Amino acid sequence: MTIQSDDRRDYLRLLARQYPNVQAASSEIIHLQAILHLPKGTEHFMSDLHGEAEAFVHILNNASGAVREKVEIVLRDSLPADERAQLATLIYYPEEKLEELVQAAPDAAEWYRITLGRLLEICRLCASKYTRSKVRRAMPPETRDIINELLNKGNDIFNKREYFESVISTIIDIDQAEYFIISMCNLIKRLVVDHLHIVGDIFDRGPRADIIMDLLMDHHSVDIQWGNHDVLWMGAATGSRTCIATVLSNSITYNNLEMIETGYGISLRPLALFANEVYKCSAEQSCFQTKQVDDESATAKDLTMAARMHKAIAVIQFKLEGQTILRCPAFRMEDRLLLDKIDFARGTVRIGDDEYPLRDTNFPTIDPADPYRLSPEEHELMAQLKNAFLRSEKLQRHIRFLYSKGGLYKCFNGNLLYHGCIPMTEDGQFMQFTFDNKTYSGKALLDYAETVARQGYYAREGTAERQFGKDFLWFLWCGRHSPLFGRDHIATFERRLIADQTTWAEPKNPYYSYYNEDEVCVRILAEFGLEGEHCHIVNGHVPVKTKDGESPIKADGRLIVIDGGFCRAYQPTTGIAGYTLVYDSWGIHLTAHEPFSGKRDAIRNNKDILSTSMAFDRSEARILIGETDIGLRLKRMIGDLKDLLAAYRRGEIKEDNGAPVPPQ
Structure with missing residues (x-):
């Protein structure tokens, strides 16, 4: 005779409320046992959507x-x-x-x-x-x-x-x-499709990430692994001025203001008025011109106005980034404080041991004695923009959805999904980060980072936890070897203001060399509790240069990169329009997509996206639900119900054989 512990008996009594007698529990066991023998549902993996809503x-x-x-x-x-x-x-x-x-x-x-x-x-x-x-x-x-x-x-x-x-x-x-x-x-x-996985970067680059978010919110079953562009928008929604300035700078760079103003109802008129007044005489600089991805016709007046707005918000961005770095020494990014390295008389900037001429030297709002301080007008502008981001009901609804359905990684049916990387050192060890006098690496780093990212949105306003959380969201976007960024630094300042392209490099974390090695990928999987020949890492973030012969399949199939250029801005580099994965009951299929000619062409001419599919991990026998994560949960439930049956039969729990409750 099995003796149940008090906690177990209490649990079974709760379960008995749902299955009040032997017949009810038995029926559910039969039902769940049968489900275990159905084929697993199809999973669909997509990554790096970057606002390309039509595709x-x-x-x-x-x-x-x-x-x-x-x-x-x-x-x-x-x-x-x-x-x-x-x-x-x-x-x-x-x-x-x-x-x-x-x-x-x-x-x-x-x-x-x-x-x-x-x-x-x-x-x-x-x-x-x-x-x-x-x-x-x-x-x-x-x-x-x-x-x-x-x-x-x-x-x-x-x-x-x-x-x-x-x-x-x-x-x-x-x-x-x-x-x-x-x-x-x-x-x-x-x-x-039974379940959809989005492996990061819904936002930026393309025109309408808000439409994608609306569709994801209506999807019947979805999870999201945050990308660095996503956490930047999450930071902007918390009211982080640093993230807001960066979001606007990125959006103007890619001539992508429709989503800001039409999608989220955020007026950029204060920025336009400020830029037109302060940078009226200097906006013709090519370093602040927008990128015309679609070669759309734009008047010279439009381009000039955009360049002025871009310069205005970029200068504010550099200042606010400096304030964040000074406020958070744990980020170890002091070398990215560049405004105080400018020689305004000579028009140069010192980076490390080298000095470079600046492409633009007209910065009327920068005080050389206190270069990271916003001018009164900039301070007022950012207050208006912060209020607009906080009051955008649609943006806040989308960001709450990202928090509820998202995270930095997910283990699902033997696969490990994350957007960026597991930061590593040159000798192949997990890189260590120190925050609050505690050291984190590997899985513990991602767990810590997700917790802090959540407190940036949910901690009480005005607390130190809230402020550090907001700063940490910016760190995840572009911080040194951040698990979502995966580079030594972001060279936005250099790309805007220095002609010497050797300064534009953004060295990748050693992870991106080691992820070609099976042994390293097995070690990463083990760090997250996954092992076995059919376990894989699904990675986004770094576009696969297919046109140069690069393969998205790394480490003999242990890791798959599915960022192949969904974003039109990346397609000249990648040569295709992205990869997607389908994991059905027969195995995993990787699909490469050609550029999409547009919805109108698809409807009028029945044109599908030209795609090439390959099966690289085909199962010898059909995969059943009993072999999946859902199957494991169902088996535990079956075990609980069998214990409940035994408790009924031993008389430990009283059956309720009253009149059946009518269906709701």
């Missing part, structure tokens, strides 16, 4: 080719290739594509009937790896009962043929066909 939406819709694969499996023997492409486009963009297809059909009612039938067949394939209850929960509430009936006709077709035909006919007769088509297209996309 993100398309790859999200086609699940890196998984949706098209389902269409091919069901219809390749019965439908020509052009019609299969057309149907795939309908699934990707049902609202946009539907009208065009209906208008082109000789008989709209017959087209509805055929299309509904084809979508139902694809739906059945996608739903076949899930329980009926899970598929039902994924359906839109308004159409749930009808779609559920149609999907699960099975052997009933002999007895219910006229019934099913009547359902389809009635849907068409009462003008609900389009609504049901849209519902089924969205259901297919939801069932194809």
Whole structure:
């Protein structure tokens, strides 16, 4: 006879509230035990989205080719290739594509009937790896009962043929066909991907990260590993003036102000007025011109205004960064204090032992005697901008979502996901960092960094914890060998103001040499409690230069880098438009994507993103839920329920066999 501890008995009593008798507990054991033998759900990995909302939406819709694969499996023997492409486009963009297809059909009612039938067949394939209850929960509430009936006709077709035909006919007769088509297209996309991983850098570079965030918030199952660009925006949302100035400087650099003003409702008029007044005579300097990624036509007046705004906020950024470095000696970044190294009379700056001429020497707001102090006008400007960032309801909602769904790393089904790096020394050891007289490295460093990043947003305003947390978010963005930045320093000052490009280098952490070695990757995985031949590291952050022959697969497949140039600004360097991963019940597939020609072209011409997929860790047998993290949780639950059954049968816990509670 097993004697339960008091704590265990208390837990079982709580469990008994949910499963009040032997029958209820037994039914749940049968249900959970069956789920263990279903195929694992498909995981979709994406990284370094950098605001490229159109490309993100398309790859999200086609699940890196998984949706098209389902269409091919069901219809390749019965439908020509052009019609299969057309149907795939309908699934990707049902609202946009539907009208065009209906208008082109000789008989709209017959087209509805055929299309509904084809979508139902694809739906059945996608739903076949899930329980009926899970598929039902994924359906839109308004159409749930009808779609559920149609999907699960099975052997009933002999007895219910006229019934099913009547359902389809009635849907068409009462003008609900389009609504049901849209519902089924969205259901297919939801069932194809069970869980989405975003391995960092949603923000900056591209035009509309806010649209991406809206879509992620609507996704049924997602986690996010913060990238350095994400934590910068998180810092800006805390009211960190240093992060706000840097966010604005980055946005102006890439001519990306629409998201600031339209997406988040943050007015830049105070910055424009300040810049136009203070830098009216010096804004023509090419070092502060914006990058025209899309070669959009912009007037000379627009470019001049942007350059003035860029210079104004860049000078403020350099000052505030200096204040942060002086405030936080633990960051070990004193060598990045450069404003006090400027010789204003000679127009030079000293960096280390060398002196360099400056491309621009007109800095009317910098006081050589106190170069990191904001002028009264700059101080007032930053107060206005800080208030605007704090009061942007949409930005704050997005950042709260990043905190709730995100972190610095995640262990999921044997894979370790992080954006930047595990900082290492030249001899291959985990680099040590000291904060508050305590030393951190490896996993402990990332755990500490995540805790401090959270206190930057959630600690009480005015406390030392809140201030250090805000400063630490900036450190994660660009600090020396930060686990999200992974470089010795960021050379923003040099790139803006020094012509000598040898000063622009940003030396990478030794991690980026060692991550090619299997032994090192195994050691990193072990640091996070993962071991086995099918464990991998999924890494973002550093674009893979595919055009130069670089492979995203490192250390004999132990580590995969999936930043291949999603951002259009990086594509000339990488030669492609990014990598994504799909981990389904048959193994891991890496997909390389060509640049996206745009949503309009995709809808009008049924053009998909050209992608090349390779399977580099294929399982010999199909992977079941019982082998996943969810499976481990279900097995623990089954064990608990079996203990509850035993407790009922021993009389230790009293059964409740009263009238069943009606379903809610």
